Amino acid sequence: MLQQILRDMYIDPDLLAELNEEQKQILFYKMREEQIKRWREWDANLEKEESKMKIKAKFQHNNSKHIHWLQGTDGDVWVWIMGDANGDKPYDQICEEFMAERARQQAQREAEEQWKQKEAEIEKKFRDAMAKEKARIVAEKWKVEIEDRKAAKQLEIKFQEELKRREDEERRMEEEQIRQREELRAKELYLSLKKAQQQSQKNENEEVEWKEQLRKSKEADEDRQHKARRARAEYHRQSLRAIQKGKVAGLSNLFQNSSLSNGQEFSPDSPIIYPLLKHQVPLGKSWERPPRPISKDTIIRWFKEEQIPRQAGIDKNNGNIALWFHGIISRETAEELLMNKPEGSFLVRVSEKIWGYTLSYRLLTGFKHFLVDASGDYYSFLGVDPNRHATLTDLIDFHKEEVITSSGGELLIEPCGQVKSPPDYSILFE
Numbered sequence: 001m002l003q004q005i006l007r008d009m010y011i012d013p014d015l016l017a018e019l020n021e022e023q024k025q026i027l028f029y030k031m032r033e034e035q036i037k038r039w040r041e042w043d044a045n046l047e048k049e050e051s052k053m054k055i056k057a058k059f060q061h062n063n064s065k066h067i068h069w070l071q072g073t074d075g076d077v078w079v080w081i082m083g084d085a086n087g088d089k090p091y092d093q094i095c096e097e098f099m100a101e102r103a104r105q106q107a108q109r110e111a112e113e114q115w116k117q118k119e120a121e122i123e124k125k126f127r128d129a130m131a132k133e134k135a136r137i138v139a140e141k142w143k144v145e146i147e148d149r150k151a152a153k154q155l156e157i158k159f160q161e162e163l164k165r166r167e168d169e170e171r172r173m174e175e176e177q178i179r180q181r182e183e184l185r186a187k188e189l190y191l192s193l194k195k196a197q198q199q200s201q202k203n204e205n206e207e208v209e210w211k212e213q214l215r216k217s218k219e220a221d222e223d224r225q226h227k228a229r230r231a232r233a234e235y236h237r238q239s240l241r242a243i244q245k246g247k248v249a250g251l252s253n254l255f256q257n258s259s260l261s262n263g264q265e266f267s268p269d270s271p272i273i274y275p276l277l278k279h280q281v282p283l284g285k286s287w288e289r290p291p292r293p294i295s296k297d298t299i300i301r302w303f304k305e306e307q308i309p310r311q312a313g314i315d316k317n318n319g320n321i322a323l324w325f326h327g328i329i330s331r332e333t334a335e336e337l338l339m340n341k342p343e344g345s346f347l348v349r350v351s352e353k354i355w356g357y358t359l360s361y362r363l364l365t366g367f368k369h370f371l372v373d374a375s376g377d378y379y380s381f382l383g384v385d386p387n388r389h390a391t392l393t394d395l396i397d398f399h400k401e402e403v404i405t406s407s408g409g410e411l412l413i414e415p416c417g418q419v420k421s422p423p424d425y426s427i428l429f430e
Contacts, residue, residue, distance in 0.1 A: 004291070006034045012292075015353045020368050022227075022405045023382060029228030095197060103189035111182035118174050126167050133159060230406070293352055299328055302355060303428050307374065312392045313348065313425070322393060324348050324415035327425035334360040335367050337416050344413030348372070348396065350428070354382065357392065361410050370404060 005011050009031060019027065072078040089097075137152050289306075293299050303312070313325035326334070326349040338345050338360060345362040356374035360367060371382040372395065378388040379395045381404070389395040396412060404410040418424065 006030060009034065012353075015371075018351070018353050018358065018369065018371050019382065020370055022407065023371065025224055025227045027382075029225055032225070099193040099197070100190055103186045103193060106189050107182045107186035110185055111178050114178050114181070115175070118178070119171075122167060122170060122174070126163055130160065130163060289355065293355065296328060296352075299350060299352065300428060303350060308429075310391065312374070314391075314393060316391075316393055321425065321429075322348075322396070322415070323417045324396065324412075325425060326350070326418070327423070327428055328352060329424050331358075331360070331369060333424075334358075334369075337419065338362040338367060341416055342414060344411055345416050346412050346414070347416040348392065350425075356382070359396075361404075361412075362416075363408075363410075368408065368410065 005027070011027070016024065070078045088094075134156065137156055289302055290298065293302070307313075313322050314320070315322040324347050326337075326347050328350045334347060334349055337347060341362050343362055343364045346359060348357050348359050351358045351371065354371060354373060354375065356379075357372040359370040359372055361370070372392070373380055373382040374392070378390060379392050380388050387395070387398065389398060399410070400412045402411075404412075
């Protein structure tokens with residue numbers, strides 16, 4: 001189950017809701033480790049490709065130019081920080097002057113272009129008018145007497161002077177209009193640059209807020225990693241303790257025969273005897289189960305064909321069904337059974353989320369639920385570096401002496417049995 005989650009990098013929300021906080025932290029950390037592993041592999045491949053491209057480019061561009069940085073007296077790259085040197089203006093003042101100068105230069109360039117166009121229009125206008133008037137005078141006065149020609153010449157001069165005066169007046173008016181437009185344009189450009197600066201400052205503030213959120217996220221991530229590492233260390237310690245105490249069985253001892261007796265009926269106070277299970281199927285003939293439980297019928301079939309041969313829920317001392325074992329019951333039902341029990345009371349129920357079980361535990365102020373993965377050849381808590389137990393009973397017996405988590409200190413003290421007849425696990429053994 002864990003390998004499938006890491007391969008797909010996805011866990012079903014319903015399954016995630018079944019995990020307790022310690023299991024969530026460990027699972028999250030292992031998924032992050034898998035992400036980092038994949039990223040490093042991708043990065044290594046990318047570096048190899050870039051290295052090949054650089055070598056190829058080196059042979060193709062042997063005469064390429066290079067950049068040489070100016071160095072300071074300390075031998076390092078020379079850097080000037082604007083505003084920090086003696087005589088430097090404040091940064092805000094430099095920005096204001098820079099924007100104003102940029103706006104003035106831009107407005108001046110636009111005004112010069114406008115004036116060139118307008119001047120060409122004026123010259124053409126009066127040149128055409130002068131040529132037209134001159135042609136008219138010549139046509140009318142060409143054959144008249146000399147006196148008339150002199151009068152015509154004086155009239156022409158007078159007309160030229162009038163045109164010149166009107167041209168100068170129009171030039172002056174146009175220059176004034178262009179100057180006014182230049183000032184207005186300079187103000188518009190200044191306001192535009194000012195707005196851009198304010199937007200830049202706003203973006204900088206947003207970047208500061210984003211960096212603060214990123215910092216908090218990294219702190220939270222480090223806290224989760226710390227919790228996960230602590231939990232992993234605790235499970236490693238438990239594994240060593242299990243090996244030292246001989247509590248973790250090898251897979252070769254998975255199936256053990258028990259001397260059992262027949263003839264006992266279902267009742268809350270009298271557990272079922274294992275020999276009554278007549279429909280046992282050898283493990284080698286197990287059915288092809290789906291990746292996840294899809295119905296209650298498939299869970300029952302799974303239990304009968306895979307878990308009964310493994311003596312799931314059987315007390316090894318007497319061959320009876322263990323007092324703590326329950327059938328396919330909900331979380332709410334489990335909590336109702338444990339409600340009036342003392343701290344340390346527990347039961348194990350068949351899970352509807354995974355091929356396995358859920359250990360429900362009574363705290364002083366509430367309940368905890370731990371998923372037990374039974375999809376492989378051993379039994380272990382889901383999502384951790386687990387202690388692997390050959391049987392479900394071995395897992396329970398181990399944690400009667402060793403805590404489940406160091407932070408919670410959960411020891412399995414008092415099993416919670418049946419309260420109804422027939423017991424809730426009867427359908428599993430029919």
